[in-house]
Amino acid sequence: MMVGLTGTPGTGKSSVAAELERRGHRVVHLVDTVQPYILEEDRARQTMVVDTDRWVAGFEPVDGIIEGHLAHLIPCDLVVVLRCRPDVLRRRLEVRGYPGAKIAENVEAEALDLILIETLDEHPAEHVLEVDTTDLSIEDCAGLVERFISGELPPSCGSIDWTDYLETGL
Numbered sequence: 001m002m003v004g005l006t007g008t009p010g011t012g013k014s015s016v017a018a019e020l021e022r023r024g025h026r027v028v029h030l031v032d033t034v035q036p037y038i039l040e041e042d043r044a045r046q047t048m049v050v051d052t053d054r055w056v057a058g059f060e061p062v063d064g065i066i067e068g069h070l071a072h073l074i075p076c077d078l079v080v081v082l083r084c085r086p087d088v089l090r091r092r093l094e095v096r097g098y099p100g101a102k103i104a105e106n107v108e109a110e111a112l113d114l115i116l117i118e119t120l121d122e123h124p125a126e127h128v129l130e131v132d133t134t135d136l137s138i139e140d141c142a143g144l145v146e147r148f149i150s151g152e153l154p155p156s157c158g159s160i161d162w163t164d165y166l167e168t169g170l
């Protein structure tokens with residue numbers, strides 16, 4: 001089974017994936033697979049521009065967990081979307097020393113549910129679990145992912161509304 005672990009930067013994908021790896025799951029990090037598909041470096045946004053169509057077409061399916069903010073673009077069997085309340089996400093990204101514009105862009109994307117919307121463009125809701133990491137430990141998040149994969153936890157998404165964080169200007 002191929003499981004995507006996606007979310008806005010800072011929502012905890014790498015941390016949760018590391019915990020799942022520690023628990024014996026096979027994890028593939030998308031950052032290790034995009035190198036041949038990088039078109040250019042976007043210096044202002046401190047990020048790489050990836051030819052996502054070619055990358056998706058060239059992706060070899062794996063039996064395991066695919067971690068990265070493009071994971072929902074792959075034809076996974078299940079997708080977990082990690083979420084983080086925008087004010088807390090802002091703090092997580094500030095700690096990283098990201099430029100203000102990059103923080104604002106990611107915080108706004110999170111408040112607008114962009115990754116979830118993209119996920120539901122590609123996958124039926126019955127294959128999707130949304131996890132609000134804001135008040136959960138990394139171990140708890142990993143536990144929810146495990147229970148979703150095993151079928152113990154049903155799919156669930158769409159109950160988060162952080163539009164207030166847009167109106168208050170964060």
Ligand SMILES: Nc1ncnc2c1ncn2[C@@H]1O[C@H](COP(=O)(O)OP(=O)(O)OP(=O)(O)O)[C@@H](O)[C@H]1O
Binds near residue numbers: 137138
């Ligand atoms: N559930 C959590 N509770 C508290 N802090 C968390 C949680 N998950 C992640 N963090 C913290 O948030 C920060 C960002 O986490 P992480 O690097 O795992 O995010 P990411 O989604 O993989 O980001 P990127 O896409 O940029 O790699 C880290 O400092 C991590 O310790």
